[in-house]
Amino acid sequence: MTRTVLITGCSSGIGRASAKAFLEEEWTVYATARNPADIQTLGDHDDCRIATLDVTDAEDIERVVDRMLDEEGRIDALVNNAGYGQMGPVEDVPTDAVRDQFEVNVYGPHRLIREVLPAMRRREDGAIVNVSSAAGRVSFPGGGVYCGSKYALEAMSDALRNEVREYGITVSLIEPGPVETSFEDRVESEIEGIERSGAYESFYELFEDYDAIGGGGFAAVEPERVAEDIVDAASSTKPPARYPVGPLATVAEVGRLVPTRIADSLWSFASKLS
Template identity: 35%
Template sequence: MSTSIKQTASSTTNPTTTPAAMPVKTVVITGASSGFGRLACKAFQKAGWNVAATMRSPERENELNTLRNVQLFPLDVCDRQSIESTITSVMETFGRIDCLINNAGYGAFGFLEEASEEEIMQQMNTNFLGVINTTQAVLPYMRKQKEGSIINVTSLAGLMGMPMLSLYSASKFAVEGLTESLSHELAEFGIRVHLIEPGAFKTGFSSAYSFNEGQATPELNRERGVYKKFLDNMLAEPPKPFGYGDPQDVASLMLKIAQTPKSPLRNVIGKDGKSLMLTQKLLGKKRLLKVIGNAAMPKLSA
């Protein structure tokens, strides 16, 4: 027992009522090497949490591993054995898991017709099955603790279908439905589940997307070329009219949700996202989707 604790006990008439120190909380963050995940690691670390920063290649990281209470772990969300091994290591290191942030993911663009089976499975494995696998791995520990929170990062593309994003939207719609169901399923065990639905934020996403053409057909060469040029031009400058949001806002929201028991299930963030949700209320989803299609798709027939 430390000297400071002895002094506190000796000055108290009933030492047995002295509350025990609360354990330091631990967060597990997937996709921590860049973007929202990297900023979330710093936000939670600054707030005094233990941080399990997971990424596919932790040996390449040279900043997060210098921060106090941050530990790097190798994790591939497409590899169930990797996930289970890492979660076991996190428990051995920190003794508990209070929050899981399923942040890892990427965007697949292109015509669905041209997507190969490998490209389809890669998108769904990373963005959807990866969420299931990491969630299943932490649930036994959270259930025994009778508390915990899970934050799943989706997108505006998980709320409405976006042009040329059929696979990406499908994966994010799936996470939305999964999270909504889990919010009922896990409430009995004291486990909270939440969604963060970002709009356009400057996180490097524009350089991390893939274009599906594993089954490219010559019949779509012209249309594909038109769209890829349109996409490159669109991603080369901030989206109008709001520009990019500050990704630090998303990291701060993650921390706020983890520390606020009564946080809402769904959390749209970004001026563009909130504007779209308001426009949907005013116009209805059918008319809004038409507006989006006209704005975000080139005239392929031109």
């Protein structure tokens, strides 16, 4: 029987690459995005169904999951990919922007997980793949809100993995470093919308050059590389709990083991160089 996967955030980047990768492996793909026009061409493939889905809208989620179960009778995998990055010093980010960040990056995946789990538990089979980030392992100045949302997703995934193991359901985290996508464009737009206190101008100078915080350049990976690990996590009977993707993600894995006192000293030294 053909396996089925529901993917959020397929308009571009990792989500779109994942949809294509699953199709190449002959899965039936339900590719979703807030704007269906962004994914219209994916619907040209016989095994791809497209749907409008805003992860902050519970009715959208229920509608798409119900449709998938009606049409396919099963959901073999959920890929929580939709997300964005709210950057800026913690003091300068309005609380409403923090709430919006968590709505998409944390509450959205939680809504989808709750919606698909009953069907997965009934079949005692399924895979949940949450796209996190290297920033879910190591926080950095100017990224507290975004990192906080990814830390929360990591913690929730770790708990869930052990809660659903007895039902034959796997839970994996994908932790890319910088990826060659339009992510940085959204980062820049979110920075423009925050309330500058005037106390952290050195951070804004760094953000103006995205390479300075790890974006682009030699360290970035293609979205297709991330998609490979997403397909592996959804396909394996015993997938790893975490998939660090790219050189900076590997560094983050090591960096989280560095004592806080030393890490703070390194950030202090880096700030003096800026």
